[in-house]
Amino acid sequence: VSCGDPQRAGMRPISFVRQVIAVCLCPELLTEEIFPLDVRIRAQKLLEACDGQSVGSYTASSGLPHVRQTIAEFIMKRDGVPAYAENIFISSGAQRVFIKLLSGGEGQHQTGVLVPQPCPHTLLPVLDEAGVMAVPYRLIEEKNWAVDKSELHQALTTYRGRCELRAIYISNPGIPTGHLQDRKSIEEVIEFAAAERLMLLVDEVYQDSIYAPNREFISYKKVLFEMEKHLRDSVELVSFHSLSCAFVAECGLRAGYMEVVNIDSRVMHYVDTLLCTDINAPVTGQLALDLMLNPPKLGDPSYNTFAQETLLTQATLARNAQRALKLLNDLPGISCQPAKGGIYLYPHLDLPPEFRRQAKVRKGLEPVVFYCQMLLQEEGLITGPGQHDERTGSHHLRLCVLVPPDALDEVLYRLSTFHLRFVDSDVKSRK
Amino acid sequence: VSCGDPQRAGMRPISFVRQVIAVCLCPELLTEEIFPLDVRIRAQKLLEACDGQSVGSYTASSGLPHVRQTIAEFIMKRDGVPAYAENIFISSGAQRVFIKLLSGGEGQHQTGVLVPQPCPHTLLPVLDEAGVMAVPYRLIEEKNWAVDKSELHQALTTYRGRCELRAIYISNPGIPTGHLQDRKSIEEVIEFAAAERLMLLVDEVYQDSIYAPNREFISYKKVLFEMEKHLRDSVELVSFHSLSCAFVAECGLRAGYMEVVNIDSRVMHYVDTLLCTDINAPVTGQLALDLMLNPPKLGDPSYNTFAQETLLTQATLARNAQRALKLLNDLPGISCQPAKGGIYLYPHLDLPPEFRRQAKVRKGLEPVVFYCQMLLQEEGLITGPGQHDERTGSHHLRLCVLVPPDALDEVLYRLSTFHLRFVDSDVKSRK
Numbered sequence: 001v002s003c004g005d006p007q008r009a010g011m012r013p014i015s016f017v018r019q020v021i022a023v024c025l026c027p028e029l030l031t032e033e034i035f036p037l038d039v040r041i042r043a044q045k046l047l048e049a050c051d052g053q054s055v056g057s058y059t060a061s062s063g064l065p066h067v068r069q070t071i072a073e074f075i076m077k078r079d080g081v082p083a084y085a086e087n088i089f090i091s092s093g094a095q096r097v098f099i100k101l102l103s104g105g106e107g108q109h110q111t112g113v114l115v116p117q118p119c120p121h122t123l124l125p126v127l128d129e130a131g132v133m134a135v136p137y138r139l140i141e142e143k144n145w146a147v148d149k150s151e152l153h154q155a156l157t158t159y160r161g162r163c164e165l166r167a168i169y170i171s172n173p174g175i176p177t178g179h180l181q182d183r184k185s186i187e188e189v190i191e192f193a194a195a196e197r198l199m200l201l202v203d204e205v206y207q208d209s210i211y212a213p214n215r216e217f218i219s220y221k222k223v224l225f226e227m228e229k230h231l232r233d234s235v236e237l238v239s240f241h242s243l244s245c246a247f248v249a250e251c252g253l254r255a256g257y258m259e260v261v262n263i264d265s266r267v268m269h270y271v272d273t274l275l276c277t278d279i280n281a282p283v284t285g286q287l288a289l290d291l292m293l294n295p296p297k298l299g300d301p302s303y304n305t306f307a308q309e310t311l312l313t314q315a316t317l318a319r320n321a322q323r324a325l326k327l328l329n330d331l332p333g334i335s336c337q338p339a340k341g342g343i344y345l346y347p348h349l350d351l352p353p354e355f356r357r358q359a360k361v362r363k364g365l366e367p368v369v370f371y372c373q374m375l376l377q378e379e380g381l382i383t384g385p386g387q388h389d390e391r392t393g394s395h396h397l398r399l400c401v402l403v404p405p406d407a408l409d410e411v412l413y414r415l416s417t418f419h420l421r422f423v424d425s426d427v428k429s430r431k
Numbered sequence: 432v433s434c435g436d437p438q439r440a441g442m443r444p445i446s447f448v449r450q451v452i453a454v455c456l457c458p459e460l461l462t463e464e465i466f467p468l469d470v471r472i473r474a475q476k477l478l479e480a481c482d483g484q485s486v487g488s489y490t491a492s493s494g495l496p497h498v499r500q501t502i503a504e505f506i507m508k509r510d511g512v513p514a515y516a517e518n519i520f521i522s523s524g525a526q527r528v529f530i531k532l533l534s535g536g537e538g539q540h541q542t543g544v545l546v547p548q549p550c551p552h553t554l555l556p557v558l559d560e561a562g563v564m565a566v567p568y569r570l571i572e573e574k575n576w577a578v579d580k581s582e583l584h585q586a587l588t589t590y591r592g593r594c595e596l597r598a599i600y601i602s603n604p605g606i607p608t609g610h611l612q613d614r615k616s617i618e619e620v621i622e623f624a625a626a627e628r629l630m631l632l633v634d635e636v637y638q639d640s641i642y643a644p645n646r647e648f649i650s651y652k653k654v655l656f657e658m659e660k661h662l663r664d665s666v667e668l669v670s671f672h673s674l675s676c677a678f679v680a681e682c683g684l685r686a687g688y689m690e691v692v693n694i695d696s697r698v699m700h701y702v703d704t705l706l707c708t709d710i711n712a713p714v715t716g717q718l719a720l721d722l723m724l725n726p727p728k729l730g731d732p733s734y735n736t737f738a739q740e741t742l743l744t745q746a747t748l749a750r751n752a753q754r755a756l757k758l759l760n761d762l763p764g765i766s767c768q769p770a771k772g773g774i775y776l777y778p779h780l781d782l783p784p785e786f787r788r789q790a791k792v793r794k795g796l797e798p799v800v801f802y803c804q805m806l807l808q809e810e811g812l813i814t815g816p817g818q819h820d821e822r823t824g825s826h827h828l829r830l831c832v833l834v835p836p837d838a839l840d841e842v843l844y845r846l847s848t849f850h851l852r853f854v855d856s857d858v859k860s861r862k
Contacts, residue, residue, distance in 0.1 A: 007487035015457075022453035022460070026446075029453070034465060056438035056681045092523065092685075092713075129705075250487045252714035254523075276556070279523040282713040283683035 004175075004343055006249040009403035011316075014248055014309055016302045017291045020046065021284050024055050036301035046287050055283040061275040063090025063257070064283070067290045071257055074293035079222035087260050089271060090289065092281045094240050094258040096126050097274050098201065101267070102166050103130040112163030113201070114155055116147070118346065118387040120175040120203065121398065133163040138391065141348065144337050145179035152192050167199040168192075173206045173217070176346045176384070176398040178321075178339020180215055186223040190235055199236040199263075205256075209246035209402075211318035212340035221261060237261040243285060246343055246402055247313050248292045255285025313402075320401040320408050321345065327412050328399075332423050343402035346386060349395040352426045368395040374422070379414040435606075435774055437680040440834035442747075445679055445740050447733045448722045451477065452715050455486050467732035477718050486714040492706040494521025494688070495714070498721045502688055505724035510653035518691050520702060521720065523712045525671050525689040527557050528705050529632065532698070533597050534561040543594030544632070545586055547578070549777065549818040551606040551634065552829065564594040569822065572779065575768050576610035583623050598630040599623075604637045604648070607777045607815070607829040609752075609770020611646055617654040621666055630667040636687075640677035640833075642749035643771035652692060668692040674716060677774055677833055678744050679723045686716025744833075751832040751839050752776065758843050759830075763854050774833035777817060780826040783857045799826040805853070810845040 007013060016039065023029040023043035030040050049066030051057040062068070068085040075083035091097055102111050110133050115123060117136035127134045137155040139145040147170070159165065170189060173180045181189075193200050200220060207217045221239055225232055242256025243249075260268065296302040321339055328336040328347045336347035351359075351367045359370035368385040375381050386396025401408065438444060447470065454460040454474035461471050480497030482488040493499070499516040506514035522528055533542050541564050546554060548567035558565045568586040570576040578601070590596065601620060604611045612620070624631050633651045641648050652670055656663055673687025674680075691699065727733040752770055759767040759778045767778035782790075782798045790801035799816040806812050817827025830846075832839065 005482070005489045007485040008483035008489065010483055013485065013487050018456045022457045025449045025456070026453045029465075032465060034460070034463060050683070051436070052439035052441055054438040054444065054683070056444050056683045058436045058439065058682045251489045252481070252485070252487045254711065254713040274560075279527070280685065282523075282685040282716055284715045285713055 004244070004400050004402075005251055006246070006343065006400070006402040007251065009400070009407055011249060011313065011402060011404060012309065013250065014292075014295075014306065016296055016306050017248060017250065017288050019302075020291055021055075021287055024050075024287055025284070027053075038296060038300040038302050042291070046290060050283060055287065057283070059280055059283060059286065061280055062272060063088070063281060064286050064290075067286050068257075070290045070294050071259070075219075075221070075259060079219055079225070081222060081225040083221075083259065087263075088257055089260070089275060090255060090257045090281050090286055091275060092254045092256070092279055092285070094242075094256050095123075095201075095203070096130075097271070098238055098258060099126055099130045099132055101270060101274055102199075103132045105164060108161060108163065110163045112159060112165045114152065114165065114168040114198070116169065116171060116174070117389055118176060118396065119169070120171055121384060121387065123169065133159075135159045135163065135165060137168075138389070139174070139177060139179065141337060141394075144340075145174055145177035145346075147181060147185055147189060149188055149192065152189075156196065165196070165198060167201050169201045169203070170220070171203045172220070173204075173210065173339075173341035175203070175206065175342055176344035176386070177337070178342045178344055178346065179337075180210060180212065180217070180340035183218055183223055186218065186220055187227065190220070190224055190227060190231060194231050194235050199238065202237065202239045204239055205242050205245050206342040207241065207245070209317060209343060210341035211314065211321060212338075215340050217341070221259070224261070234262060236263055238263070243288050243292060245292070246317065247310050248288065249402070250285070250288050250292075253282070253285040253288045255281040255289050257289065316405060317343065317402050320403065320405065324399065324401050324408065324412060327416060331416055331419050334419065343400050345399045345401055346396050347399065349386075349397055351395050352430075354429065355426060368397070371395070371422075372397070375415070375418050378421075379418045381411060381414045381418070383415070435675070435831050435833075436682055437677070437774065437831070437833040438682065440831070440838055442680060442744065442833060442835060443740065444681065445723075445726075445737065447727055447737050448679060448681065448719050450733075451722055452486075452718055455481075455718055456715070458484075469727060469731040469733050473722070477721060481714060486718065488714070490711055490714060490717065492711055493703060494519070494712060495717050495721075498717050499688075501721045501725050502690070506650075506652070506690060510650055510656065512653060512656040514652075514690065518694075519688050520691070520706060521686060521688045521712050521717055522706060523685045523687070523716070525673075525687050526554075526632075526634070527561075528702070529669055529689060530557055530561045530563055532701060532705055533630075534563045536595055539592060539594065541594045543590060543596045545583070545596065545599040545629070547600065547602060547605070548820055549607060549827065550600070551602055552815060552818065554600065564590075566590045566594065566596060568599075569820070570605070570608060570610065572768060572825075575771075576605055576608035576777075578612060578616055578620060580619055580623065583620075587627065596627070596629060598632050600632045600634070601651070602634045603651070604635075604641065604770075604772035606634070606637065606773055607775040607817070608768070609773045609775055609777065610768075611641060611643065611648070611771035614649055614654055617649065617651055618658065621651070621655055621658060621662060625662050625666050630669065633668065633670045635670055636673050636676050637773040638672065638676070640748060640774060641772035642745065642752060643769075646771050648772070652690070655692070665693060667694055669694070674719050674723060676723070677748065678741050679719065680833070681716070681719050681723075684713065684716040684719045686712040686720050688720065747836060748774065748833050751834065751836065755830065755832050755839065755843060758847060762847055762850050765850065774831050776830045776832055777827050778830065780817075780828055782826050783861075785860065786857065799828070802826070802853075803828070806846070806849050809852075810849045812842060812845045812849070814846070 019035045019039045047053045068088040071088045072083040072085045112133040112135045115134045137151045202220045244251045296306045333350035356367040359367040372385045384398030450466045450470045478484045499519040502519045503514040503516045543564040543566045546565045568582045638648045675682045727737045764781035787798040790798040803816045815829030
């Protein structure tokens with residue numbers, strides 16, 4: 001439950017996405033009545049967008065033009081501001097490509113990127129491999145993992161002269177913290193980026209998974225485009241989205257995209273070049289992006305099934321998050337901030353001093369890693385150890401809540417059984 | 432016709448591969464009778480090999496264990512020597528990953544890799560991006576593009592001290608030359624690699640496409656394993672294969688694998704790490720690999736269709752290569768070595784001195800690039816300009832012959848129309 005892989009845990013895929021791709025793979029299904037008419041019509045349309053009308057052909061390195069156009073239209077509809085297909089790049093690893101692009105320099109000229117602490121657990125290895133220095137800015141746990149201006153400035157001050165800061169990475173809704181920035185918070189970050197001439201790298205992959213009542217996702221782009229003209233025309237923004245989002249969750253199909261705004265045309269050219277020597281996104285994944293962002297509409301034969309499937313996922317995610325939150329906060333020594341979106345909870349764990357000492361001295365492990373190992377050994381439960389925060393020394397677990405309800409029951413049962421025993425043995429050992 | 436994308440040109444996919452993946456995407460098709468029984472049985476088996484029985488889940492970074500096992504069994508059957516799943520790594524870009532792994536060093540310590548001249552047109556940008564120096568060894572055109580020992584030694588001598596040579600890259604059957612090494616030639620290369628302590632990087636993607644009569648593909652691994660024990664136990668070998676091969680030609684599904692032999696366990700560990708931060712191959716592509724290497728057998732319901740489809744491709748490829756070869760050699764100023772396998776022909780082009788001068792001085796282009804541009808402008812035909820060979824100064828075209836016969840007719844017609852006009856205008860201009 002730590003890996004953010006809903007289908008592995010038993011969540012069901014969106015039938016429409018799967019059916020259209022199946023027809024694209026086997027065009028003989030176009031004339032069969034096994035799938036609804038809109039599935040077949042869409043498949044026909046997508047096949048016409050593929051070279052040789054086949055998903056077996058290569059695509060341009062930035063992706064199928066038809067799908068880039070669909071993505072642009074999705075963004076326009078979402079934000080109410082213009083979006084252009086030529087600013088969209090489809091890739092299996094858009095983030096990785098872009099980070100590679102920023103990398104360079106050594107010593108005090110090494111490229112640095114501000115990254116939230118905690119951040120998505122996959123981010124640091126990617127930065128590391130690209131030779132980019134991660135400069136952490138702390139999210140304020142007590143304020144519901146808020147992005148805090150003074151923390152941003154403090155990170156700047158601490159790292160000034162140690163690297164060349166070129167960008168700030170944001171995860172919104174936050175992975176693994178589940179926080180959601182409101183317009184004001186986003187404006188603050190944009191103003192900060194503008195003042196410090198930093199590029200904004202915004203991971204918005206869980207934009208479709210807000211479950212907190214009366215809250216909605218606002219994209220960085222929308223906020224930027226509603227700010228003053230000098231910001232709107234100058235702040236460099238790259239936004240990422242992918243099939244691994246909550247509702248489609250087609251992690252195995254491997255495709256995502258980035259939209260770039262205000263990026264220098266020379267850099268744009270370099271993006272294209274990098275994508276050329278990189279690996280194209282698989283055509284099946286590109287088509288899945290098209291289907292995810294342009295799903296069936298009310299009145300289409302597939303609409304009811306689609307609506308039921310997404311409502312079920314939505315309800316499961318909201319209920320699971322609520323149940324898990326309550327149980328976690330009822331356990332002694334665990335406290336968890338309520339999340340507003342995304343697929344993780346990130347509970348804070350009090351680990352007794354003697355346990356921490358044992359983990360470090362006897363096992364040579366971070367205490368929370370040792371805790372997760374015990375949990376795995378004793379209850380067969382896989383959880384993600386939270387990122388180590390040197391400053392606060394606090395410990396966290398990463399828990400994915402986008403799983404079927406009975407799987408969550410099992411997870412919560414094993415976690416609480418283990419944790420109560422853990423607390424109990426600590427109390428006894430101190431007597 | 433230059434891009435090596437058979438399905439784009441109109442070649443048909445293998446139905447069995449497509450149908451099984453379609454059923455894996457839409458498991459509701461398991462109980463329908465629309466596809467043959469063996470398709471459904473195989474789909475069921477592959478779904479059981481996926482986490483959560485879904486193609487939407489992540490896989491291990493080195494690929495699905497079930498598919499790695501299928502690959503190992505395919506290799507064992509092909510070569511008659513042992514192969515192990517743990518030495519197989521599935522990836523969308525195995526070559527790229529491995530080259531990155533070799534890279535490092537600057538100045539005279541920069542990693543160098545011996546590469547054939549001509550080499551696959553996608554190779555040099557990949558080496559360049561990884562900061563690896565390409566050290567060319569010439570293939571002997573007059574000897575049917577043979578790999579020549581003295582050329583290998585000469586490349587060594589020329590580049591000694593300019594970089595640290597760590598590997599030799601081989602393309603067999605050769606891209607774009609279509610040559611095929613026999614056992615003796617392979618043994619020579621292996622002995623050379625052993626003597627110079629070079630790793631063998633062998634691209635064997637077109638192993639399924641030998642059409643020369645009485646010739647067959649022999650893998651480097653088979654030859655190595657039948658040589659003396661000290662070689663068999665020491666020569667480092669990495670062999671690449673992929674879905675982009677001739678018969679399946681599922682370029683858009685994006686998956687391949689590498690098998691590593693005699694690679695140091697520390698390097699193996701590093702491969703695993705690199706694959707972790709790289710992009711997993713899409714699950715649909717991984718399944719296609721399984722189906723490509725373990726196709727229907729005689730007696731299976733899908734066998735007849737499968738056999739017809741592959742026979743048709745085989746016949747098309749052989750006939751096309753023969754027809755194109757004859758026409759090219761009939762054209763004035765063009766001569767082409769007969770190819771034995773692969774999907775390209777690589778004809779030699781005599782370009783008149785005046786044309787070469789004009790291309791360079793007036794257009795700033797390599798003469799053959801200018802020729803290809805004219806061909807595109809005047810006849811709408813896309814061909815690949817051959818790699819520039821500084822030493823011989825010769826010019827070549829890259830022509831993909833794995834296209835439907837009527838498409839080839841069209842290509843040959845336009846090429847000869849253009850070329851005869853080209854020759855004619857040169858003759859006139861000299862009068």
